[in-house]
Amino acid sequence: MAENEELTGPVSQEDLDAAEKFKNEANEYFKKQNYTIAIELYTKAIEKNPKSAVYYANRSICNLRLENFGYALTDASKAISLDKSYTKAYYRRAAAYMSLGKYKDALKDFHYVTKVRPNDQDAKLKYNECNKIAKKIAFEKAIAVDKKEVNIADAINxxxxxxxxxxxxxxxxxxxxxxxxxxxxxxxxxxxxxxxxxxxxxxxxxxxxxxxxxxxxxxxxxxxxxxxxxxxxxxxxxxxxxxxxxxxxxxxxxxxxxxxxxxxxxxxxxxxxxxxxxxxxxxxxxxxxxxxxxxxxxxxxxxxxxxxxxxxxxxxxxxxxxxxxxxxxxxxxxxxxxxxxxxxxxxxxxxxxxxxxxxxxxxxxxxxxxxxxxxxxxxxxxxxxxxxxxxxxxxxxxxxxxxxxxxxxxxxxxxxxxxxxxxxxxxxxxxxxxxxxxxxxxxxxxxxxxxxxxxxxxxxxxxxxxxxxxxxxxxxxxxxxxxxxxxxxx
CATH class of the missing domain: 3.60.21.10 (Metallo-dependent phosphatases)
Structure with a gap:
């Protein structure tokens, strides 16, 4: 995404209202799985109010579903920078990291959520699942022989x-x-x-x-x-x-x-x-x-x-x-x-x-x-x-x-x-x-x-x-x- 929003200065009530209208319209397109139009509308909401973490996080999930993992990662990170307590944005960013095979980075986001929300069972589950994947990958690398994986085909009888x-x-x-x-x-x-x-x-x-x-x-x-x-x-x-x-x-x-x-x-x-x-x-x-x-x-x-x-x-x-x-x-x-x-x-x-x-x-x-x-x-x-x-x-x-x-x-x-x-x-x-x-x-x-x-x-x-x-x-x-x-x- 190519916004370079200036976050200084207040946002007028008129722009706040317009942004919410764009967001609500985008939400309807999201429910219909029309993610491309939803992204366009979330972008318009961001242009009116670049201080809302929600708009970035919502656009992030649209980009995830369109497999635009780079954009999804950028949007989720932006949402986090605007609201460090917004756990949904951490989930979005973790999903983008996992889609890119960056499990250690995803694990850090899940770990953060479990720290700030220790009673959140869903967060614990996601952290544990991601941790298992990260450990499995590390184990596979550790047992590689001469930097080559074991040939499974040779083991088939x-x-x-x-x-x-x-x-x-x-x-x-x-x-x-x-x-x-x-x-x-x-x-x-x-x-x-x-x-x-x-x-x-x-x-x-x-x-x-x-x-x-x-x-x-x-x-x-x-x-x-x-x-x-x-x-x-x-x-x-x-x-x-x-x-x-x-x-x-x-x-x-x-x-x-x-x-x-x-x-x-x-x-x-x-x-x-x-x-x-x-x-x-x-x-x-x-x-x-x-x-x-x-x-x-x-x-x-x-x-x-x-x-x-x-x-x-x-x-x-x-x-x-x-x-x-x-x-x-x-x-x-x-x-x-x-x-x-x-x-x-x-x-x-x-x-x-x-x-x-x-x-x-x-x-x-x-x-x-x-x-x-x-x-x-x-x-x-x-x-x-x-x-x-x-x-x-x-x-x-x-x-x-x-x-x-x-x-x-x-x-x-x-x-x-x-x-x-x-x-x-x-x-x-x-x-x-x-x-x-x-x-x-x-x-x-x-x-x-x-x-x-x-x-x-x-x-x-x-x-x-x-x-x-x-x-x-x-x-x-x-x-x-x-x-x-x-x-x-x-």
Missing amino acids: LDAMTIEDEYEGPSLEDGKVTLKFVTELMEYYKNQKKLHKKYAYKILLDVKAYLQKQPSLVDITVGDEDKFTICGDIHGQYYDLMNIFKLNGLPSESNPYLFNGDFVDRGSFSVECIFTLFSFKLLYPNHFFMSRGNHETVDMNRVYGFRGEVTYKYSSQMADLFTEVYRWLPLAHCINTKVLVMHGGLFSKDDITLDDIRKVERNKEPPEDGIMCELLWSDPQAAYGRSASRRGVGCQFGPDVTAAFCERNGLSYIVRSHEVKNDGYEVGHYGKCITVFSAPNYCDAMGNLGAFITMNGKDLEPNFTTYEAVPHPDVKAMAYADSIIGGMFY
Whole structure:
């Protein structure tokens, strides 16, 4: 946020009244989950009365729900500076810190609240939960061997896993994914049943072995008359994923797909989504592609539900194995040398080339800056140039940055995901930066359409298909999320 309010001098009664009116109006939009308009109105309230901690704290929670963690952190800190006893602002700031993986900072805020409100049981619970996470992370670092984590895949003994007689679900054939298997799996999942752990582990081990051989930037060739589909974030919305296949056909050698990251988290059917996608990856390795998103990472999975879901449905060991697999997902794809697809966006430096992306050592958690981080986290902006990210990670880049990058690398345009769009997609930067988001009514709350892109190899002209959310079983979004974040976000 860009306010530089002067806090000196009294605020007139007229401005106080106007500010409260804006705040009350913003609150109504907040209840309707229209966070963008709510932010605009809270901002107007702040302009009228920059001395109210409440306005900043309210805007902070809106930014949290839009995943603008950097802005949320700034607003919460501002609220605290205005009213050091305002505990809600400490909660907001702690949520922003946790979303950014800064658990020690979050712990300090929770600790403060427990000190000033010793009888607040909710504060104690949040402090204890955050403390457990911080200690677990410290323990994981302490037991790392030669700065590398233990290889979970090597510890999996498939031979020791038996298929019980009562299991009636889909089975791999000679240890391989077949069309029959994945078709049966999708129906099995629709009925809220669980794939046997032996097959689940086998899929993960096979996908890891395949991905380890892939480059960080995958080149894709699409024939002149061939169709190609790009999907954005799915976020654990399995029944909406099934609707994409209903609308656009199942993946096949003649109907290839690229899923552009954030397959999991937030939505509560992430296990079903990822095993379906990984099954298609194994079935059609040269016609089904998957990019890593910022939610295919340890910190995001720990906070936003995927780790909790995998642990609930299978085990913490499998959750650890997913981490290993995700680290080998490619970071970007280039279609016919003309269209670059990544989850987040472009870079804080001007001289980045496709070869620089190819050279990235990706088998790790993303660092806080640099090419890998920005591919997963950056966002476009309307203004020229660059600015600090509202998310607190990556950067924001303007149309001039996109044009220069495309010219330098011989690209026609870029496709990215990472952001909810009301229409499911957005064409920006004079047609050179396209956002596609494929999770309609995101988190059962946002009311947005989903979209996917189709094109042919001849002209690579993007065509957009939009769709509404479809019904799903009564399991709410964020059902498996960290209890601290789930409570503060929803």
